[in-house]
Amino acid sequence: MTFLKVIALLLLFAAVTLGTTDLDACTFKADNGMxxxxxxxxxxxxxxxxxxxxxNTAGNLYYNTNFGEKTSFFIQLQICGNVSNIKYKSCNVTSPVYLAASDGSSCLKLGSTDSAVFKLAPFGDGLYLDYYDGESVDHITNYEARVYIICNKGVEVIPPQMEHMKDSHQVHFKMHSKHACPM
Structure with a gap:
């Protein structure tokens, strides 16, 4: 990664995080004190x-429609760390999120823990965990993963599911948990 790209990413993170992410402890302190x-x-x-x-609908992948060509993926996702016990040999680069062909013939690294950040969801109902710097799509764009963790005080965790792929490089997941509610 070039020096200017690193500086641009640091400025972007500083501008949008609105809080402090501690990925090792898996905690987030929002600027509002929560x-x-x-x-x-x-x-x-x-x-x-x-x-x-x-x-697959016009180059975008959707979970909640029933038209277009069906595609199956095997997904491995870890919160606040990298995946261990990787299922497919094609997933040979360390990552917190993998999107693999269901037969294991190919695998995409969707992000890195080195550039992960928590953010408050704009709807006031949880957090985003964004993983940046996945595999390269082209000379400018890399894959990214966004995990939308919705505050649900009644459940320990409802496991993640894929929502959609946006702009052919940003994969969105959602899950529910009481841990996404402020302490």
Whole structure:
């Protein structure tokens, strides 16, 4: 990564985080003083792992439609860390999120823990965990993953599911947990 790209990313993170992310502790302190401890969402062994069938519609992947060509992926996602116990050999680069062909023939690294950040969701109902600096799409763009963790005081965790892929490089997931509610 070039020096200017690193500086641009640092300025971007400083402008949008509106709080302090401690990925090792898996905590977030918002500028409004609210504290979040998401460490219970970190899987102790491996990752959240599942197969997802999505529909490819005009180059974008959608979870909640039923038209277009169906595509299945095997997904591994870890909160606040990298995936361990990786299922496919094609996923050979360390990452917190993998999107693999269901037969394991190919695998995309969707982000890096080195450039992960928590942000308050604009709807006031949870947090985003954004993983930047995944595999390169082209000479300018890299894959990214956004995990929308919705505050749900009644549940420990509802595991993640893929929502959609935006602009052919940003993959959105959502999950529910009481840990996304302020302490």
């Amino acid at each position: 504290m979040y401890d998401l460490s219970p969402l970190r899987k102790r062994e491996g990752s959240y792992s599942w197969t997802e069938t999505v529909w």
